[in-house]
Amino acid sequence: MELSERKLKILQAIITDYVTCAEPVGSRSIAKKFDLGISPATIRNEMSDLEEMGYLTHPHTSAGRVPSDKAYRLYVNTLMMKTHLTKVEKNIISNRLKSNVSEFELRIKDAASILSEITNLTSFALTPTKNDDVLKFIKLLPVDQKTVILMIVSSKGKITNTALKISVPFNNDNLELLSKNMTYNYQGRTINEVLKDSIIKDVHLDISAMSLLADNVMPNFMKTLEEMLNVNLYMEGLTNIFNIPEYNDLKKAKQFLEMLDKKEELTKRMLEREDGIIVTIGEENLDETMKDCTVITATYHIDGKPVGKIGVIGPTRMKYDEVTSIMEYLSENLSSAFQLECKEGDEEEND
Amino acid sequence: MELSERKLKILQAIITDYVTCAEPVGSRSIAKKFDLGISPATIRNEMSDLEEMGYLTHPHTSAGRVPSDKAYRLYVNTLMMKTHLTKVEKNIISNRLKSNVSEFELRIKDAASILSEITNLTSFALTPTKNDDVLKFIKLLPVDQKTVILMIVSSKGKITNTALKISVPFNNDNLELLSKNMTYNYQGRTINEVLKDSIIKDVHLDISAMSLLADNVMPNFMKTLEEMLNVNLYMEGLTNIFNIPEYNDLKKAKQFLEMLDKKEELTKRMLEREDGIIVTIGEENLDETMKDCTVITATYHIDGKPVGKIGVIGPTRMKYDEVTSIMEYLSENLSSAFQLECKEGDEEEND
DNA sequence: TGTTAGCACTCATCTTTCTCGAGTGCTAAT
DNA sequence: ATTAGCACTCGAGAAAGATGAGTGCTAACA
Numbered sequence: 193m194e195l196s197e198r199k200l201k202i203l204q205a206i207i208t209d210y211v212t213c214a215e216p217v218g219s220r221s222i223a224k225k226f227d228l229g230i231s232p233a234t235i236r237n238e239m240s241d242l243e244e245m246g247y248l249t250h251p252h253t254s255a256g257r258v259p260s261d262k263a264y265r266l267y268v269n270t271l272m273m274k275t276h277l278t279k280v281e282k283n284i285i286s287n288r289l290k291s292n293v294s295e296f297e298l299r300i301k302d303a304a305s306i307l308s309e310i311t312n313l314t315s316f317a318l319t320p321t322k323n324d325d326v327l328k329f330i331k332l333l334p335v336d337q338k339t340v341i342l343m344i345v346s347s348k349g350k351i352t353n354t355a356l357k358i359s360v361p362f363n364n365d366n367l368e369l370l371s372k373n374m375t376y377n378y379q380g381r382t383i384n385e386v387l388k389d390s391i392i393k394d395v396h397l398d399i400s401a402m403s404l405l406a407d408n409v410m411p412n413f414m415k416t417l418e419e420m421l422n423v424n425l426y427m428e429g430l431t432n433i434f435n436i437p438e439y440n441d442l443k444k445a446k447q448f449l450e451m452l453d454k455k456e457e458l459t460k461r462m463l464e465r466e467d468g469i470i471v472t473i474g475e476e477n478l479d480e481t482m483k484d485c486t487v488i489t490a491t492y493h494i495d496g497k498p499v500g501k502i503g504v505i506g507p508t509r510m511k512y513d514e515v516t517s518i519m520e521y522l523s524e525n526l527s528s529a530f531q532l533e534c535k536e537g538d539e540e541e542n543d
Numbered sequence: 544m545e546l547s548e549r550k551l552k553i554l555q556a557i558i559t560d561y562v563t564c565a566e567p568v569g570s571r572s573i574a575k576k577f578d579l580g581i582s583p584a585t586i587r588n589e590m591s592d593l594e595e596m597g598y599l600t601h602p603h604t605s606a607g608r609v610p611s612d613k614a615y616r617l618y619v620n621t622l623m624m625k626t627h628l629t630k631v632e633k634n635i636i637s638n639r640l641k642s643n644v645s646e647f648e649l650r651i652k653d654a655a656s657i658l659s660e661i662t663n664l665t666s667f668a669l670t671p672t673k674n675d676d677v678l679k680f681i682k683l684l685p686v687d688q689k690t691v692i693l694m695i696v697s698s699k700g701k702i703t704n705t706a707l708k709i710s711v712p713f714n715n716d717n718l719e720l721l722s723k724n725m726t727y728n729y730q731g732r733t734i735n736e737v738l739k740d741s742i743i744k745d746v747h748l749d750i751s752a753m754s755l756l757a758d759n760v761m762p763n764f765m766k767t768l769e770e771m772l773n774v775n776l777y778m779e780g781l782t783n784i785f786n787i788p789e790y791n792d793l794k795k796a797k798q799f800l801e802m803l804d805k806k807e808e809l810t811k812r813m814l815e816r817e818d819g820i821i822v823t824i825g826e827e828n829l830d831e832t833m834k835d836c837t838v839i840t841a842t843y844h845i846d847g848k849p850v851g852k853i854g855v856i857g858p859t860r861m862k863y864d865e866v867t868s869i870m871e872y873l874s875e876n877l878s879s880a881f882q883l884e885c886k887e888g889d890e891e892e893n894d
Numbered sequence: 895t896g897t898t899a900g901c902a903c904t905c906a907t908c909t910t911t912c913t914c915g916a917g918t919g920c921t922a923a924t
Numbered sequence: 925a926t927t928a929g930c931a932c933t934c935g936a937g938a939a940a941g942a943t944g945a946g947t948g949c950t951a952a953c954a
Contacts, residue, residue, distance in 0.1 A: 604934060
């Protein structure tokens with residue numbers, strides 16, 4: 193059987209209706225709401241065909257039709273049109289992203305926040321992966337007689353520091369020398385390289401006092417590098433699911449929230465996804481617990497490279513057109529927000 | 544009417560039973576489970592008295608009795624005995640706090656995590672307030688020709704830094720001079736003082752080039768200080784409520800989660816609470832949305848000063864003895880974990 | 895041949911009724 | 925003062941019935 197123009201129109205009508213009303217759609221209501229020029233009976237026949245073809249399902253005999261995952265897939269791939277965000281929506285997004293917050297992570301969290309507010313879905317944001325982030329310089333700063341701050345700056349402007357308790361005596365010159373030595377050794381290498389390549393794991397220094405200091409610093413340096421690789425996951429709008437009919441049931445809501453509670457797993461799954469706007473609908477999700485959800489992710493960029501993701505999770509019944517449009521706009525805006533701060537900047541040797 | 548010894552015993556029995564079973568307690572089951580040497584009929588009479596006195600309530604005629612907030616209050620104040628944590632529990636707590644995580648905030652979050660896992664309640668942790676944290680030194684470090692890192696170290700070892708884009712030319716000497724100047728001006732002052740005292744908001748420098756640089760740096764310095772004052776709230780074990788009979792109802796669960804979603808408000812409320820182990824039961828909570836919850840908070844210390852809080856939120860029916868004991872042990876452990884890292888250290892002038 | 899009206903049939907949902915039993919409160923006996 | 929006995933209450937859950945949206949089929953129509 194083929195998908196005639198009319199079948200497509202009917203399918204689109206059903207999806208449109210179901211997405212907003214969340215109730216199985218009957219032939220009569222389609223005939224009334226959409227001016228297709230055909231009677232309920234005809235629509236019924238077509239619906240029956242569409243069901244046979246796998247685009248619709250039937251909760252039970254006397255209920256209307258519900259779009260299947262396959263139908264949503266078709267809709268996303270070919271039927272749906274990009275919606276244009278209103279100026280108001282655009283303004284909300286760009287204004288809120290124009291952040292009066294200087295902290296990087298907070299802004300990413302904020303992006304997730306905006307996303308959940310506009311879509312009324314549960315959203316998340318992943319902080320950038322630093323896999324191919326190269327070290328720029330390493331600096332040790334004295335705090336007091338036993339404490340040193342280890343500061344690591346990477347090319348993407350990520351700064352990390354840790355206060356270290358040092359058990360051996362040291363002075364400014366020592367620290368300065370070690371800083372330079374470490375910078376010289378690790379500059380331009382990715383964090384992964386430094387961590388994996390055991391050859392360069394030790395800084396060899398002639399003076400024994402310095403060597404002792406290095407012994408104190410190196411384990412913490414490595415630990416800090418490891419922590420730099422961590423990706424954070426922020427979730428927002430968790431309670432939104434209570435307003436979604438699909439989860440109007442304690443068990444379902446519980447399952448949903450418990451799924452999202454496993455943050456490490458979720459993070460892993462999301463990192464695996466390709467770049468760009470990716471939509472996975474129901475059964476398409478590899479994760480068993482997500483088989484009745486739709487996940488949409490978008491990528492944001494720093495220095496033109498995709499480094500992090502934002503996304504939404506919700507029922508398969510969602511306004512795909514609106515949500516994807518919003519995410520596209522939001523991720524682009526987020527990228528350019530970072531662009532302003534983190535542009536170019538790869539000069540060498542400046543401390 | 545007076546609370547005879549026997550009435551207290553019965554009340555205690557009812558509380559003990561209700562706290563574990565979550566079902567209204569009948570006279571017969573008390574007589575059976577607790578060897579009080581009196582018959583159900585006698586217990587019924589006493590129960591009737593206890594109800595009159597406000598310690599018990601009656602969902603309906605044919606149901607057993609349920610302890611009131613007043614009963615729990617009595618229990619917490621006088622009836623309850625401190626439970627001793629088992630070695631296993633103690634080990635779990637101290638091992639997990641022995642953190643292989645260097646980042647300060649993560650460890651606090653981890654404490655909340657432990658708390659929710661052991662109590663099966665929803666827990667939270669507040670990061671330290673930095674109200675009376677004094678600035679130790681300020682340092683500006685060059686990254687590239689347009690970027691400078693502003694680093695602020697406070698006495699409690701809190702380090703913050705921000706990458707600043709600078710629109711005027713600068714060199715190492717400039718930065719060094721400005722760093723020293725700022726350190727000299729703000730060292731030893733609390734963040735609040737620096738923020739409020741408008742007199743010292745500007746660093747006055749003779750050389751005009753330096754003045755321009757300072758103009759670039761100061762707004763960000765102030766912004767960063769403001770952000771340093773922020774207290775973070777971490778919540779853990781949100782989905783635990785789904786295992787609590789009291790919230791076995793979509794509406795209740797929703798209300799609960801939505802209450803916790805208002806993080807700013809919650810943070811404020813929790814900061815207002817006194818130090819030490821504080822228990823507020825049901826109606827005792829000022830917040831309307833918490834009138835059927837119990838909140839317990841404990842304080843952790845840095846340098847002997849109470850600076851942050853951990854807490855649990857759950858139904859008024861909870862194991863007060865266990866939970867408070869756990870929280871006491873946990874908060875003490877958390878304090879001493881920080882003690883190790885943040886001890887003394889108040890020397891001056893070292894950069 | 896495609897479209898439509900008509901009608902019997904289905905089945906989830908809502909409401910009502912009924913039954914069951916845990917637990918009380920009262921009374922009278924100990 | 926305590927307790928046994930018994931009638932009474934009332935929520936919870938099961939069973940039965942009513943409702944109505946929506947289908948699927950058939951036969952008539954263009």
